[in-house]
Ligand SMILES: Nc1ncnc2c1ncn2[C@@H]1O[C@H](COP(=O)(O)OP(=O)(O)OP(=O)(O)O)[C@@H](O)[C@H]1O
């Protein structure tokens with residue numbers, strides 16, 4: 001019985017192949033779009049998640065403020081209001097896990113015949129903790145290296161590749177702005193940062209060495225920025241207050257006067273970035289779902305036409321004993337077959353497009369089992385939902401009226 | 407005489423038309439007992455098809471009573487009517503009404519699908535019926551590939567496949583030449599011999615001669631009801 005009905009539905013669809021295919025196309029495009037959008041959205045979410053965990057957790061960043069004295073505001077970080085002593089004082093606050101004063105910049109680096117321009121970050125050993133950035137071979141420099149401004153360096157993977165190729169950089173001597181530095185260790189792979197920059201294209205040296213030998217800082221003891229890591233995320237707002245108070249007091253900022261530094265909660269920035277990708281991917285999914293809806297309406301439209309065209313057939317079937325549910329099932333089955341078959345093709349199309357997108361644009365896409373299941377579930381539901389009304393219309397026909405239909 | 411299969415009292419049917427209600431059948435009284443062979447005659451528009459459609463449970467009367475096997479049809483649900491059409495009544499149309507996309511065998515087997523029989527049993531019984539109407543060799547043809555007479559034989563096979571006790575035929579030979587019509591009528595005679603009750607609409611007196619009883623409609627009234635002369639003689 002069931003098999004006979006399936007065979008019949010198949011035949012009915014085969015009788016009007018082009019129309020069946022066109023109806024299916026709506027479903028194919030809808031499901032394809034949903035799968036593609038979900039793959040891209042989930043890929044973006046995953047990428048952001050990776051970036052955030054690579055950045056390090058519970059982070060504040062402190063930037064030197066503007067010099068208000070001249071009356072002309074210059075870019076943040078241009079004035080050197082933050083000092084290493086400030087950083088040390090912040091480290092004493094309860095709830096602060098690690099503090100890393102940083103002097104960032106870029107420099108020309110030479111190894112043998114190889115020449116490479118890369119980011120040079122002067123900081124303390126705490127920087128590696130704050131960024132959760134491990135040394136994968138060799139070793140990190142120590143606080144004593146910072147104190148005595150030793151010419152040592154840690155090298156990121158991209159920089160290492162460009163300077164050393166297949167050679168092991170550990171123990172080799174590179175020249176940064178003419179000064180020789182010994183490579184102590186190689187840093188682990190970090191990937192893209194929030195700004196999209198390749199973080200592995202960098203070299204880390206002790207803060208003091210960077211300031212003296214690389215950048216020739218005008219104000220020794222001051223830094224452009226400080227990264228602060230708290231023990232938990234919950235206490236971040238509290239730390240923000242106590243840190244601001246501490247710095248204003250240390251900088252002798254009067255009540256009502258603007259602070260001479262900027263404090264940013266990086267974690268909340270990252271969270272909102274993650275949130276916005278999540279919202280974006282949901283939006284993409286929602287827009288794609290609209291095309292699924294349109295596909296469903298297409299099915300309903302064609303089923304209505306088909307029911308009208310086959311009125312006489314319905315009459316004949318009723319005359320020889322088809323009950324309402326037999327007719328209902330027959331037309332419902334056709335709608336569901338069309339939508340599920342369309343869904344299957346759409347799934348393949350969507351996965352194909354997603355892989356093509358990944359290959360062409362290097363964006364990460366993730367095709368999850370759940371998105372496949374959702375697509376199938378939605379297709380079957382759409383088939384039943386939009387097929388139901390036409391099928392019911394067929395089933396409710398009056399036998400004699402249907403037989404008289406020309 | 408045995409109890410009537412069909413008992414009709416005060417049956418009326420009006421159609422809703424643009425010009426108002428049109429009475430196609432008026433106060434028809436009639437009983438048909440098991441094993442009868444009735445020819446329904448009358449001029450065009452006299453209400454014969456209207457009458458047959460009501461007998462076949464395809465349409466409902468506006469007034470009066472129609473009892474089939476002692477049950478009042480008006481009180482049956484749509485599903486119960488479908489089951490009657492499927493098991494108790496076989497209906498043969500003037501225009502054959504075969505499903506064009508299906509083979510002859512599938513057409514004949516279709517009522518059995520709605521009876522819930524399994525595939526093997528359906529095939530067996532449909533093949534048997536096709537054999538009975540002499541079309542075994544055409545089982546896998548489509549309706550469009552055979553003649554009108556053959557199509558009507560397939561339609562009769564379909565009407566009989568579920569072994570109904572009542573066979574209704576509305577001008578079954580109307581679209582056929584007289585020789586083919588005779589073949590169909592021979593089939594009806596044989597079926598009546600087997601005990602199936604037959605009600606058949608026809609314009610042609612020759613065809614009506616096959617019946618044992620002839621009723622005549624005029625303007626929606628049943629105007630005459632008599633035994634066929636050869637039956638009277640017998
Ligand atoms: N669906 C309908 N709506 C309105 N009037 C109808 C309808 N069907 C039939 N009639 C009218 O009812 C009357 C009887 O029709 P019916 O089809 O029963 O006649 P008939 O005896 O079968 O005629 P014929 O020999 O031409 O087949 C006719 O006058 C016809 O016009």
Ligand SMILES: [Mg+2]
Nearest residue numbers: 454455456576
């Ligand atoms: Mg008629």
